Amino acid sequence: MDLRLLRCFVAVYEEKNITLAAERCFVSQPAISTAIKQLENELNTPLFERHKKGVTLTDEAHYLYPLAIRLLADVQRLPGLFQTRTECLTLKLGHFPDLSQTALASVMATLGAHIPHLLLELVDHDAPAEARITLDMFKQDGEIFLPLWEEDYLLCMLPDHPLATLKSVRPEQLHQHDFIECPPCEAHQQTIGLLACDGLAVNLVAKAEHKTQVMHLVQAGFGISFLPTGVLEAANRLITVPLDGPRMFRRLGLCYPANKTLNPALAAAVKALSQWSLAATADR
Numbered sequence: 167m168d169l170r171l172l173r174c175f176v177a178v179y180e181e182k183n184i185t186l187a188a189e190r191c192f193v194s195q196p197a198i199s200t201a202i203k204q205l206e207n208e209l210n211t212p213l214f215e216r217h218k219k220g221v222t223l224t225d226e227a228h229y230l231y232p233l234a235i236r237l238l239a240d241v242q243r244l245p246g247l248f249q250t251r252t253e254c255l256t257l258k259l260g261h262f263p264d265l266s267q268t269a270l271a272s273v274m275a276t277l278g279a280h281i282p283h284l285l286l287e288l289v290d291h292d293a294p295a296e297a298r299i300t301l302d303m304f305k306q307d308g309e310i311f312l313p314l315w316e317e318d319y320l321l322c323m324l325p326d327h328p329l330a331t332l333k334s335v336r337p338e339q340l341h342q343h344d345f346i347e348c349p350p351c352e353a354h355q356q357t358i359g360l361l362a363c364d365g366l367a368v369n370l371v372a373k374a375e376h377k378t379q380v381m382h383l384v385q386a387g388f389g390i391s392f393l394p395t396g397v398l399e400a401a402n403r404l405i406t407v408p409l410d411g412p413r414m415f416r417r418l419g420l421c422y423p424a425n426k427t428l429n430p431a432l433a434a435a436v437k438a439l440s441q442w443s444l445a446a447t448a449d450r
Contacts (some may be wrong), residue, residue, distance in 0.1 A: 168204075169237075169238065169241060170201065171201050171202075171204055171205040171208070172205070172234045172237065172238055173191065173238065174187065174191055174193075174198050174201035174202060174205070175201075175202060175205055175213065175227075175230065175231075175234055176231070176234055176235065176238065177190045177191050177198070178198065178202060178214060178221060179223060179227055179231050182220050182221055182223070183220040183221065184198060184199055184202075184216070184220070184221065202214065209226070209230070211224075211226045212224050212226065213226055213227040213230065214227060254283045254284070254285040255281055255282075255283055255284050255285065255429075255430050255431035255434065256285045256287065256429075256431055257277070257281075257284060257285070257286050257287070257296060257297070257429075257431035257432055257435060258287045258289060258294070258295045258296050259286060259287070259288055259289070259295055259296065259297055259298070259299065259435075260288075260289045260290060260291050260292070260293055260295035260297070260298040260299070260300070261288060261291060261298065261299040261300070262291050262298075262299060262300045262301060262304075262418065263290075263291060263376060263378070264376050264377035264378050264394075264396070264397050265299070265317070265394075265396045265397070265418055266315070266317060266394075266395065266396030266397075266399060266418075267396070267399060267400070268396075268399060269314070269315045269396065269418070270299065272442070273299065273314065273439065273442065274286070276438050276439060276442045277435055277438060277439070279438075280434065280437075280438035280441075281431060281434045281435065281438065284431060284434075285431075296422070296423075296429065296431075296432050297420055297421060297422040297423075297432055297435065298420070298421045298422075299314070299418065299419070299420055299421075300418065300419070300421055301416055301417065301418055302416075302417045302418075302419060303352065303416075304421070305421050306421070308423060308424055308425050309421045309422065309423060309424055310421070310422055310423075310424045311419050311420070311421055312419045312420040312421075312422070312436060312439060312440060312443065313417055313418075313419040313443060314418055314419045314420060314439060314442070314443050314446070315417075315418055315419075315443075315446055316415050316416065316417050316418070317394035317395045317396040317397075317415060317416050317418065318394065318395050318408075318413070318414070318415045319353040319392040319393065319394055319395075319409070319414040319415060319416070320392065320393065320394075320395060320398060320406040320407065320408055320409075321335055321340075321390060321391075321392055321406065321407045321408070321409060322381070322384055322390065322391060322392070322393050322398060322401065322404040322405065322406050322407075323384065323389075323390040323404065323405055323407075324384070324385070324387055324403070324404065324405070325403075325404075325405050327390060327405070329343070329390065329407060330405040330407070332407050333407070334407060334408050334409065334410040335407050335408075335409060335410060336409075336410045336411065337357065337360045337361055337364075337366075337409065337410075337411050338361070338364060338366055340357065340361060340366075340368050340390075341361065341366040341367065341368070342366075342367070342368070342369055343368055343369060343389065343390055344368075344369050344371040344388065344389030344390065345368035345369060345370055345371065345389050345390060345391060346370075346371065346372045346373070346374065346380050346383045346384060346388055346389050346390070346391040347370055347372070347373045347374075347391070348373070348374055348375070348376070348377060348379075348380050348391070349373060349375075350375070351377075351392075352414075352416070353392050353394075353414040353415075353416070354391070354392060356412070356414060357392060357409075357414070360411065360412075369389075371388055371389045372388045372389065377393055377394060377397040378397060378400075380393060380397075381393055381397055381398070381400070381401050381404070384401075384404060385401065385403055385404060392409070392414065394415075394416055396418075419443075420435070420436065420439055422436060
């Protein structure tokens with residue numbers, strides 16, 4: 167359908183006069199009359215009853231009017247929609263699975279607030295991406311690591327565990343307790359190493375690849391383990407106790423390429439998260 171016909175219809179409907187509608191549309195009176203007749207033929211229904219003083223609207227005209235207004239408005243918005251789509255800044259961001267959901271949400275909110283027209287795509291940590299929120303230990307050659315936040319490791323256990331009543335625990339107090347290990351975890355290796363130096367050892371009863379899996383095993387009563395505060399946000403049933411010894415923590419941040427020009431979205435993300443990190447550090 168010719169949209170020009172709908173524009174003529176709307177003008178006649180609102181003016182209720184062919185002559186006034188023609189002036190409004192900058193066309194001749196015969197041209198607008200022809201347009202209305204053509205529209206009536208296409209719809210196979212009368213829209214106006216013509217008389218000397220103007221036109222009378224039919225029920226069909228009342229039915230068509232809001233539809234025509236909406237259709238014309240949608241057509242008018244089309245160029246703007248495509249312009250906005252063109253202006254979108256796309257950023258594909260991978261992130262480590264076992265981390266603070268509170269901190270991650272704050273990072274996402276910062277990106278959304280500081281990057282106009284951001285089109286953000288979150289993918290798995292190991293999937294192809296322009297940048298990753300990950301641990302500093304996973305920084306690769308040719309990447310820059312922008313620190314964002316830190317998470318301390320705490321000893322966690324069920325409330326009925328013998329160590330649950332302590333305000334802090336010394337490494338030697340872990341001797342012979344059932345322990346769940348996460349092999350890639352530096353904190354777990356550090357703990358086992360500290361005990362080994364004194365001829366002590368935990369009783370390894372289970373292993374897991376991810377911190378969330380470790381948390382599930384602790385909640386199931388398999389034993390105790392050290393978990394970062396970010397993962398423990400979802401562990402309401404567990405008791406946590408700090409280690410009386412060297413600080414155990416992990417550092418999370420943004421990894422991005424160091425040897426190539428950043429696309430506009432990633433460049434804006436680096437700038438926004440640098441400011442976010444400074445503010446977060448000041449608050450600690």
